[in-house]
Structure formats: C-alpha cells, structure tokens
Amino acid sequence: MSEYTAQDYKKGQPRWCPGCGDHFFLASLHKAMAEIGVAPEDTAVISGIGCSSRLPHYMATYGMNTIHGRAAAIATGCKVSNPKLAVWQISGDGDGLAIGGNHFIHANRRNIDLNMILLNNRIYGLTKGQYSPTSPRGFVSKSSPYGTVEDPFRPAELCFGARGHFFARCVASDAKGTVEVLKQAYAHKGASVTEVLQNCVIFNDGTHESVYTNEGRRKNAIYLEHGKPMIFGENNEFGLVQEGFGLKVVRIGENGITEKDILVHDAHCEDNTLQLKLAMMEGPDFPIALGVIRDVPAPTYDEAVNSQIEEIKAKKPYHNFAELLETNDIWEVK
Amino acid sequence: MSEYTAQDYKKGQPRWCPGCGDHFFLASLHKAMAEIGVAPEDTAVISGIGCSSRLPHYMATYGMNTIHGRAAAIATGCKVSNPKLAVWQISGDGDGLAIGGNHFIHANRRNIDLNMILLNNRIYGLTKGQYSPTSPRGFVSKSSPYGTVEDPFRPAELCFGARGHFFARCVASDAKGTVEVLKQAYAHKGASVTEVLQNCVIFNDGTHESVYTNEGRRKNAIYLEHGKPMIFGENNEFGLVQEGFGLKVVRIGENGITEKDILVHDAHCEDNTLQLKLAMMEGPDFPIALGVIRDVPAPTYDEAVNSQIEEIKAKKPYHNFAELLETNDIWEVK
Amino acid sequence: MAEKLEVKELDQVAVRFSGDSGDGMQLAGNIFSTISATVGNSISTFPDYPADIRAPQGSLTGVSGFQVHIGAETVYTPGDQCDVLVAMNAAALKTQYKYAKPNGAIIIDTDSFKEKDLEKAQFKTSDPLKEMGIDPDRVIACPISQMVKDCLKDTGMDTKAILKCRNMFALGLVCYLFDRDLDIAFNFLKEKFSKKPGVAEANIKVIQAGYDYGANTHSSVANVYRIESKTKVPGRYMDITGNKATAYGLIAAAEKAGLRLYLGSYPITPATDILHELSKHKSLGVTTVQCEDEIAGCASAIGASFAGALACTSTSGPGICLKSEAMNLAVILELPLVVIDVQRGGPATGLPTKSEQTDLLQVLYGRNGESPMPVIAATSPTDCFDAAYQASKIALEHMTPVVLMTDAYIANGSAAFKLPELDKLDAINPPYVPEEMKGTWTPYKRDEKTGSRYWAVPGRKGFAHILGGLEKDNATGAISTNPENHDLMCRLRAQKIEKIQVPDVEVLGDKDDAELLIVGFGGTYGHLHAAMDEMRAQGKKVALAHFKFINPLPKNTAEVMKKYKKVIVAEQNLGQFAGYLRMKVDGFVPYQFNQVKGQPFVVKELVEAFNNVYNK
C-alpha cells in the first residue's frame, strides 16, 4: 500500500476554464500517483506549452512546463540521466503531434521509460482554437474557415508506426478508467502513450461526445482488459470476432454465437495487428476502445544506456580522468 | 511515348564514392523520368543534406539541395503553390527519418503529391558514419562504439502509421525494379514513399547484402505486383498464405498447396494490414518485399487546397484587393 | 510617417456591462469602478436601469446596463460609446449594441443565446450576429453559464444561486482584459459579503475563473490600444488592426506583383491573426498552409518562393528561433521571402500576450555565418500595411528574405485606415531573368545596379537550375569551397542588402534647433511622438527621429545622430537599438531609456525621463 494520498501530489488552484477536461484528468493523475506511491520528490512531470501543458504547475512534484513541442525530448534527458525518477510527460495534441511529432515517434522507437500523456481535445486550445493534427477532415476553425482538407493522425496508429510498446486510451471525465490506465502506464517499463480524450469546452465542445458521459461509454465504448473477452454493449450483448484481416461486431446469442467465439484481448501480444484494429475502431459501427490496448515488454533505452555503462566500466581499466589521460601516448619534457 | 531520353535529365559528373548505391539510383531516376515524360523544366527535385541529398546537382531539372531534414516541408510549399510541377523529394535515412521525421509523417498524413525517395543506407554517410534511425540494434559506429541500444524505424511501418497511401521498395543496384517503382510512384497522386535499399560502400558496406545482387534477390526477395499471386523463390517454388492475423511461407506442391491458395497482392486495398505484414517481412524466414506494396488513391492536399480556392472564388463576391477593402465597414472623411 | 498619431491608452476606456436586470450588472460595474479607482484612475460611471422594473426575464425591456469610463487623466463623462460591451443575454446585445464603438469588442454568454432567448429578444434568425451585421471577429463568445456551473458544482449551491454569479465571470474576464488586480475585487467582495463567506468565496472563485478564461484563451480587445491620426486626410476610412493591416499589405503586394500569395505558418500568439485573416481570403487566391511547426512554415514558404509565389511566414519570437536555419537558407538561396515577427515578451515562452521590442538583434544576427537580411519595423497598426507592402517589394525586387517586425501592441491595436488604392502604390518588379540570357545565364549572375541575382521560376524552359545551401561559385553557380570565392560571395550578399534604397529618416519636431533628439524604432512611434509633443508644449526644444527601416539604415542616420547635442534612444528592451546604432555610427554614445515591462510606454514616464536628460 502506498503511503501517499492524492493530496500529497496536489498544488495550487488550476486555472483552466471551468468544465475543461484537464481538471478531471488532473484529479485522476493525483489519485493514480497516490496509488502508485512513488514519492513526490522522486517524480518529475514535464510538459510543453498549451492549456494542457499547464498541468505541472498543479503538481507538488518536481517538474517543468517548458517550450512548445519539446517535452518528450526534455523528459528523455531527464530519465536517461536520472533513471530513478518516475518521469511523466504531459502534452496536448498540438504539442505532442504537431510541433512535437518527431520527438513523439523517436521516444516511442527508443522505448524510453516515460509515461507520455496525450491530452487530445483535437484543437489548439491555448492559441484560441485552430485545428490540430487530430482534428477531423473538414473541421472549421479560425485557421480553416472553409474546413480543413487533410486527414488527422490517429495517435495509436502513429505510436504503433513508431514501434510503440504501450498504448492506452481513456476519457478525461471517466475517473475510474483514467486512474486504472495511468497505473498500468506507470507499471509498464518503457515508453507508454496514454491518449486522454479531453473536452475543450470553449473551442471544441463535444468533440468526444459519444463517450464523454457514463451513459455514452456504456453505449459506445468497449473497455479492454487483457485476458478478457471483448464484450460490450449496455447489456454486454455484443462481441468482437475476426473476419479476414479485420474485425466484426457480433451479437452474442445470435447466429449461434456464444461468448466462446469472442476474441480475447491480448495486450501483451508482440504483433500489434489486432491491437491496431482495436485502437482504430470508430462509431457508429464499432465501439471506441478504452483501456490498455497494447502493453508489450521490451528493453528500455534508459536502462540499456545505463547497463551498457556498467558493462564497460567492468571491462575497461580506466575509470577516472587521471586514468583516462594515461590511455594516451605520453612523452615527457624534462 | 515520351519525347525525352535519360540524357535530358542528366547533368554534371556525380561526386559520390565509386560503387556508392546513389550512382545506380541516379541512373534509374534519369531513366524513369524520361519514361514518365514530364519536361525537365516542369520538374523540381528537392533534397535535404547528406550524400544522397547531393542528387539534385546531377539533374538537368529545376531543384534545390537545401538544409538537413527539411526537404519534405520545402517540397510541400513548392507543390501546393505550383501544383503543375512534378515534385521529387530526395532524402537519406538521416535526413528523412531523424531530423526530418516530423515533416515525413505530416507530408504523408496530408497526402501531398510528392514523390518522396528515401535512400536508406542505414548510416549517416556524409558525416562519416554514425548510426542512423534505421541502423539495427547493436550497430557499432563512431558514435556507438559499444553498439546501439535502440531499435530502428522500419520506414514502411512509420509511413503507414502516418496514414501513408503509397509505399514501394527497391534496391539501388536493381535498375529495372527501381525504374518500375519510380514510374508507379509518380503515377500515384498523393504522397508516395519509395524506400531505396542503398549501399554505402564506405561506412556500411553490405548492409543490404542479401538482396543487393541479382542472385540474392532471386533467393531472398519477392517482387510484389498488384493482382499477382505472391510467389517467390529461385524456381517460384514458394508462396505466402494467411495464418491468423499473420503470414506464412508455404512450398507450392507440398501439403496439397497449389497456386490458388497463395494470397494475391492487393496494393489498392484501403486497409493496410496485409501490406504492412508484407513490408515488414525479413530474412531468413521470409523474403524481403520489393515493388509497390501499397498504392491507394485518396484526395491529395495540394489539389484540395487549390480546389477549395476555386470553390470559394465561385462563392464569394470579392476577388481582388479593391473589392476586399469594400467588405469592411467604411466611413468617409470629407 | 509624418502623420501625427494620438495614442489612446489602456486607461482611457469605457466598458459597458449589460444583461437582464437580475444579472447583477450594477454590482459588476461597481466593482470594476472601485478597482480602477483604487489604482488611481479617474472614473466616471453611468448606471442605466430599465424603465420597466418588472419586465419578464430575457425581454428587451428588462435589460440593465452600467457603463464605466476610466482614464489616467480626469475623465468627465462616462464616454459616449464603449470600447467593450458585455452582453449577458440576447436582449442585451439587441438593445445595447448601439452603445458599442464601431470596432468595439463584445463579450457574450453563448448559453443565453439559445433559441428561446433569441425569441424573447425578437431575433428573426438563429444567427443574431449576422442579423445585426456584427463581425464575429469582434466577439468574445463564451459559454459563461456553463462554466460558472462547472466552477461551482462542488460548492453545494443550487443552480439558481450559482447562476447569480455569472456577472462575476464577466467581471473577471474584463479584469483580465484590462490587467486589473483581482485582489482588490476579492477584498471588496469579502467585505461586502463578510456575513456570508460562502457567497464571497463563490463569487471570488468565479471572478478568478473568468480571469483565467481570458488568460487561457489569450483573449484581447483590439481597440484597447487605439491609435488615431490627428491630421485626418479626406478620404474613405476603415478600422484596422495591425495584424489585419499586415495581411492586407501582403495581399496588395502580391496582386501588384501579379503573384500568388503563399503563407506557411504555425499558430502563435500574438501573430496568429495574420494566419486567420489570410485564411479567409481564398477568393483572392490566397494560399495558407497551417504547418506542423514553425520550421515547416518557413521551409514551405521557401519552396513556394522557389516555385514562384510571394511567399511569407508569420510568427513571434520563439518561432523566429525555430525558423532561423531556414531563413538563413533563404539568404544563401537569394530567394524572396517575407518573415513576419510579431514581437511578444521574452525570453523563451516569456509573456506570450505582452508586447516588447526584444527581438531586434535576433532578427538582425540570429543566424550562423554572415547572413545579412533587411529588417523593417512597422510603427503603428496602419503602418503595418505599408511596412508589409514595402517588405514584399524589397524581397521580390532584391531577391532576399526580409524581416517585418511588428509587436503585440500594434498588432492587436487598431486605428483608422485610409483605404489605399492599388494603382497608386509603388510598382513591384522582380528581376525575372530576361529571355536573352538563355544559354549564358547562371543562377548567381547579378544585376549590376542592385546586386541582385535574377529569378528563373520553374516551368521556364532553358533556365532549369539547382540552388542550394552550400556556398556556390559566383560565376558558374556550382558548389565551391574556393576561399576567394567565399569571401567574395559573403561580401556580395552583404552589399546587395546595403544597396537597397530606403527613405531618409525624418526628423520631427524641432528639427533645426532641438536640444534633445529622441530616437526610437517600430511600435513605440505613437508614444514617443506624444512625449515629444508634450515636451514641446512645455516649451522645450525636442525632436524625434523614429526608425522604420532598420537594415539597411537610412543614409542620413549618422548625420542625424550627430547633429543634436543630446540624443536619447528609448526602446522596450535593454538597449538593443542603441547598441545597433553604436555599431553603425562612429562614436555614438546616446542616453538610453529602457523598459521591458510587456506594456506600452506611458507618456508621462517618458516625458519625465526625457526631461531629466534635457535638464542635465
């Protein structure tokens, strides 16, 4: 049991708009951290710039609210050089996937043990409402008065494309679901991406409407749990089965389908084909997948860097500056 | 029939190391351009920095050899503002996937009609041999004297993760295969990524050894063609079949397997699951896939931008500066 | 630039709170007056109750208003019209809109513009703004009711009590817009509700939420900083903000040059409105690409320039950092490009919504190698038009990237703008490579007079060529590491910029016999001019030399700097322009006045500081 309470991670009075999804997420993060139990002083929370990136200011941990798009890179240096810290990286969809896209993919590829949180409101909040790389095609905003003409990134897809080993999704307003995935994200050694569906009440209200309420999630979402069959619906009446290289929704009890026919979620499967299909499901034909979708162990960069150092220390005969000098060709002037 | 010959696209004396794969690729590019038949003056070739990025200097087209990593972004502006140009973007694995990673994924996502060439020698050539984001784990180089501790990107996977609609692969030394995919890359409207397996004789000789010779390719590669069964082997004795969400190699004639059982390549399939599996195949258990792996039509950004302009022109009553002024609240001082 | 400008400052502003009689507008107005009075402003208020004391909620007759006029100097009236109108419901907008100035900002609670509300207010369509002909850009539309509910949902208060606090949200937002100190409001409420600490606390919470909302969304009111010409020339006028004027200047230049206008940009306060404005004008063929980051914004513009467009990229200081490598590429490619830097408070993310002049040395020198680039600093909202036009002209005619500097103050500020006529604007003639050169042309051949290379746009047969970021041979255009050639190319690129003709800097005021010359650049023009006026009114001999062209400097710069006994350089940084002038003018050792407060100068402070020097 952890010796901490949510209160131990809390600081100050959040300045987000009332109703902003960031408030809900923050509360869940405090709670999750308390349950995880890493001391506040051993925790670093690093964000970029954006409404969501204000989050570190409301943490009683160590942290930095840095510059736009670089949180993952800054967190990388932090974790590699001080691996005993629990490092959380907070970004919005703009911060993480527009200007920060390169660091996002490389952090995933290298598999640095960062807990990467993507607060996805599909909009640039702080700069007053321009479309973001997760805004849907045709989206009208201040910078796209006639609608955008580009498709959005789907965070899971990009994460997988970059060889990501952990992807989870939760809804900011769903405290229970959020706390649960945050704990698993922390437990995963290596880069974890948690996409938080977050509502911006000002500039993109309702973007995640179908799953933002309890009722909505009961109807339109599926909570995935490793080892459990993929069953969903208000009365657990639906399930997912394989069809060719794809997925199909079936009604249990119809056409002779029983629970046994339903796919069982394997978050630990190294091959991400099915996990990707799950992550990409969209309404109205499919439920939106919540929970931990992929969670596969793999060597982490920070650990490997540090263990390589230990290895070489054991191998090489020189371990300080004076000894280093002696490895060179030296002559003497008398 | 095109009115041009390879000669019409050629300029100067390439300065790459003798034996460098870039020489071969250049010759194939000249040839492909001649067969495509877009006039040299309507062609722009834009590169970043790297050995491979020297390529525009050997073209009799318009072009720019720019700065490291930004070729895709520069090419974007070029194509969007002057859509009648055929725009080719030349990058190395460092230029395109390390420093240029963000522009790579966004150009794919936006689906700009660029012919993006990735000369992948799995090394930083120009800067004398540091590992690149495509170098395999454990790779020893000047900047990783004890071996790298990170996994490489697999370009197809990243391209697909960014919603890419076209991916092809060829081997620099294979003129025929290269010319063919280049023609198809050009024919594809929208962003096309062509990964060229290119040998750096100086810093990473032999990295693509298994498929670099004709003989090697006969043994270790499969040429994919849309609509054709996926058969390979020196005597066309092997084929690919589906197994669960994965692929399996089978021997034709064994266990009752006939050509009919072999999967037929569908490069045009919107769902990329199978295409990704194909692109990710590796020896020795699987052949390396060459040819056009994915080629799916989709609206292109440059066209959409320009047709939106036409649409709004038709809709709005003001079309020049004087008329624009009149859309404001105006008062008169006498 | 000789126009005489009047700066209407922050504290000469009228705000009108309006809503249903039950909405507590009088209280909000009162608190705002109190805060303002407490910080020493002069105030004049005008409570405007409805005649019908029991009008139905939401009806036109039930609207109550409260206007506050605040000023640093004595204000005598509550102001005829207001700069900011708060309309808590549809009826308020309908009846009170007439009190708003033509370009005044309007704050509305979108939750009170539902169908039912519109009906009560007798709107005919579902789009009240359109129906009343209100430009949506003037409106800060905000779901106030919902946010107040969210804010107080854990207090145990009932909905009715909660909604009573809406007025405080509006007040908080107005406090943000005018930089009022909330503590005074908090104390006021604590006192007022000392018996009901719960109510005080709820109100305080909501004020803070309204304030935070403003901060979160980088809200601003264009006309807070209003700059008006005192010597109005007859003609047709419109109101324009600096950012809009910048956009218009680019549009005009592209049309004049017969080129497509391309903007590659990434949103950043306070520059984003240029992107917003240009995005609207697709019917003029304007192409805007919102890129993945600032680097791509600039890089894509270079691609567009190569392809033959008038290419621009807009940003603020942090974005200039990111663009600097690509800007440098444009220098060596010698391609036209307009880079717009709307300065804000730094360093780093700094004060994103505030204004200063601290990017000067960055835009001049923030690139590796010898990388000369023309720099123009707009002096007022309307001058942004001219400056953007000139920047485009220089870029296109001299084949060079140009930096256009503005700042948050003039970018968001607005002024009356005399409609320009395209015909009368300077011609723009890019040095397209003449057809006769076919066969002998190489990319770095130069026009003798300007030193500019020629432009061959893709598509032209016989002029295919390769440009690049590596040093090129002056004669052949091939990559070259030849030492003499490199030295030559560095000097040729520098000379090309030095050769650009810019107008002499004008000396205003006591041109011939000033005891003190005030020197400034860019967006401080209005304030420095006002300070000079005031000193002259006090009988002092003072002149002003205000710079718009920074690189190259006007030819008469040294002469002007050395002509007067005392010179003071006043700028919103720690002395960058003074340092630059010292580099350029032999033996120049001016007095300096420096403030880095994120706020516009205050004329009184300027006069005091200048008088100190004057009397030395």
Place this chain on the structure above:
Amino acid sequence: MAEKLEVKELDQVAVRFSGDSGDGMQLAGNIFSTISATVGNSISTFPDYPADIRAPQGSLTGVSGFQVHIGAETVYTPGDQCDVLVAMNAAALKTQYKYAKPNGAIIIDTDSFKEKDLEKAQFKTSDPLKEMGIDPDRVIACPISQMVKDCLKDTGMDTKAILKCRNMFALGLVCYLFDRDLDIAFNFLKEKFSKKPGVAEANIKVIQAGYDYGANTHSSVANVYRIESKTKVPGRYMDITGNKATAYGLIAAAEKAGLRLYLGSYPITPATDILHELSKHKSLGVTTVQCEDEIAGCASAIGASFAGALACTSTSGPGICLKSEAMNLAVILELPLVVIDVQRGGPATGLPTKSEQTDLLQVLYGRNGESPMPVIAATSPTDCFDAAYQASKIALEHMTPVVLMTDAYIANGSAAFKLPELDKLDAINPPYVPEEMKGTWTPYKRDEKTGSRYWAVPGRKGFAHILGGLEKDNATGAISTNPENHDLMCRLRAQKIEKIQVPDVEVLGDKDDAELLIVGFGGTYGHLHAAMDEMRAQGKKVALAHFKFINPLPKNTAEVMKKYKKVIVAEQNLGQFAGYLRMKVDGFVPYQFNQVKGQPFVVKELVEAFNNVYNK
C-alpha cells in the same frame, strides 16, 4: 594564455606515399610534388625504393615509399617524419609506420588488408591496427581497390590495368586533404600519357574519385594545423586535437563537480568528434545520447540538467539555429548547460568543413527576448580543454547556459598538451540549495553575491518545485505577467551574467608603448601572435589583446581598447567582434581586418595589413 604558440601551417607538411613496388607510389609522390611546386611551394622529396628489387608482391621487402615535404618557405629536408602516411597494403603499414609522426594521419586501402595480405606482412592477428597499437581515429580506412574498380568498370579496362590506378585514388584523396588544385594533376597526366589518352582519362577519373571521396566523407587530418608551444614547460605531454580537448575538459569538470556528464547531440561537421570521443568513455560514466535532431540534443540536455547532471550539447552553426529556442529556455529556467559551437563556414550549410568566426553575434543575440548568456571562445586546440572546463564551471556555479565557441581550425588542429592534474584545477561548487532553506525556499531566490538562484535536484525531499518557460515571479516563483516583475527579472538575469568574474584580458608584446594594438578573439590567437612577433622582429611597437571571455567582457576591456593610438580588430568574419566592442566601449572606432575565406589567416597577409595601418 601568455604561452607563445607556433602555428604550423597547411603548407609545412610531409606526406609519405607507400605501397608495393608495383603500386606506383613514386608517380603519385611525383605528381603531388609537381602540383605543390606549381603553386609556389618549396618542396623536398625523398624516394625510398626497396632494396630487393624483385621482392614478392605484398611482402615486407617489397615496399616502396616516397616522401614529399612541402612548405611555403624554403624546406631543406624531406622531413624526418610525415604528417600523412599512405599505406597501400599491410606490408607498407608494417614497415613505414615508423615514419609517421605520433599523431600523424594514416590512409590505408582496406582491400589490401585481407587475411592473405596480413600473412605476407607477418601480422599475427587479424587486427593490424591493434597489433601495432595504432589509434583507429588516426586512420582513414577506405576500400580503395573496390572503389577504383567501380569507378573504371565501364571503361573496358581489365582488372589488372584498373588496379594500377589505385595510386591515383590515394593521390586524389591527399589532394583533397591539402586543398590542391586537381587541374594541375590532370594536365600533368594528359601530357605524360599524351600517347595513351585512355590511360590518362582513367587516371584522371580515379584522382577525381579519390578527391570526391575525401569531400563526401568530410575527411580531414588532425595534424595539418599543428600548433606548438615554443616555451615548453617541463612535464608530461600528449598530443590532442581541439575537439578531444573539449571532451576532456567536460569530463574533468564533471568529475571535479562530482556530477554525471551528459551529452545530447546530433552529428554535424566539424563538431561530431566531440560526440565520438565522449561516446568512448562509458567507463567513466559518461552518458551520450545521439538524438533525432539538434533540438532534441539541446532539449534532452536541459532535462538532464534539471535531473542533476553536468549537461552539454555540441554542434556547429546550423545546429545553433535549431537549438536557440531551447537555449533560451535554459536562460529563463536558469539551469546549467554547456552549448558547444564548433564554428564552420556559413551562411546556411555553407562550407561545412571550413573554418570561420561568423557565429559570434548569433550566440550572443540569436534568441527572442532579453536572453543574456555567457560566451567563451577557445583560443587553441589545448585551450579547448581549459575553455570547456571554465564553461562548465560558470554554468554550474552561476546556474546558466554557457556557449563555448571553437572553430573547425582549432577543433581539428592538434597540439602538445601538458597533462593537467585534476587536483590543481579550480574547484567547482554549484549553489545547491542549503538544507536550512527548506520551507522558505522558492525557485528564484538568489545568492546575493553571484545573483544566481539555487539548485534543487529532484530526489531531494522538501524542495519539489516547478520551473517553466513563462516569466516567473521573483519572490514566489509562480507564473507572473506583472510588468514591474518582468522588468526586474530581465535585469536580474542580465546582472547575473555581468557579475561573473572573468580574468582581465592580457596585453602581450609592447604592452606599454605599442603604436598598434592588435585585437582578436578565439581561434586566431596563434596567427595573430605570430603576426605580432614578426612585426616586432621588424622593429615595430606592437601589442596583442586576444579575447577568450566574450560575455561578460573582461573588466579592463575599455581601458585596454583606449590605451593605444591605433587599434585593429582582426577576425574571420565581416566585423562581428569589432561591432560588439563598439557596442560595449564608448567611442571605440578601430581599424578592421576581415577575411571570410574558410581558411586560417596567413601570417604574411596579416603582417602586411597591420603594417599598412601601422604606417598610416
């Protein structure tokens, strides 16, 4: 710095071609001599044939050598040892290695180091370099045979004839290394083989290929620019390049401070060797992360600094562009960081392998907002050690990013380095927040003397805090847009840098009565010193003030600049340091000598230019 340095220039260099007697080494050597003679160098050659005229191919007795010594002034001997040894096969390496200087470069054809070749040369292991104790960093290993084959494969020549051209590849590479003009070689060959144009053409092609190989791979020889102290102090010495010395300086500083050394970097010529060097020393706990780009290099270093490391990032000018935003973040975070800029030719990609001093104003001013940062410019290869150590010390003790500038010339150049003793180096004491402050500490509390804030490294209980890129309140550390606070913070950050103690600039030469003061900074020290020496030898009164500490400038700067009748600032740019000094020293109007050639100064040219001023 008072040490007297001798610069051995490019053209005082010995090259030894060696290979099998059939390999054409004499021809290669002869052509190289001819080219050098043609451009006016003095030459002395020494052909060294094998005694055994028909020794078996590849055997130790069959090795033939040819040494060329070239110099701008008369050279009298072929040189005792060579700076570059070409060894075309294993036997040549075995027998000729003794002629190479301790740190000389060695070019080998890896295709002639196969098992069979090693056997013939009587190597015992498969790793000849290791066996002979040769540092692989000195070796340019290149599959010459294969490349020659590839190069000539379309000529129809047979393999034997093709392989005869290997010598020309080596020659081409050597020509690249010493910047020789290939045309002379081409003409020589055309004449020599006028009867066999095919042979001439093949040879020319291969020379070009060798030259291109050098260019493609940014090949360089560390010891071409050799700088030696004339006043050798007794002690133990090693050879060191500037980049290696930089790496060693960082290692020493980290050990002294008791901190982990972290380097976040992205490869870029000519800085990459710092990354290479540090990557080797994991046994000292050095952590290097090769990042995805320069931005991440700097950003990750900031993360490491926050986490408690001595954090560094290394790059060249284009990389500084990209890092500038993050460098600026470090300024406002007030975290220690060492940013290394190994300058190369600009603008843009420019001349990546060449040297100049054109990034000075960029590192000083290339960031938005008021962003003061200490700048140190190393003056020689060995001084890189001291400069890197000092930069680290300042960064750690004053909680600030620091720029360490070197340049391609001193970074690749090498010199004898007296082994330092860590004990005797200055102590490094970062201002860790004292335990007593627990409870009252806020992040921007400052040490009164230095003006530096305190450092609280994560892991310490009771000091958890949040830093950020937005302006902070001086007292509380919370985000603040308060105008007075911002002005104060800008000034406090500036004062903190101004307060840093740096040694006075020393005046060398005719300190008391010089007619002319030469002023320079950074990597030109050796040349300026040599020029001064020469003028004094001519009987002139000359002094030198050479700057290593650029920001803050030494306290005695103004005094020194004004003490002498004439002052000339000599620098490898168009006048950046002169401009900077003009900004800082009232009324300072120096003469200037500027070259931007990508090449080190030539002492003769300096003397001529200085004499011109002297005699005015």
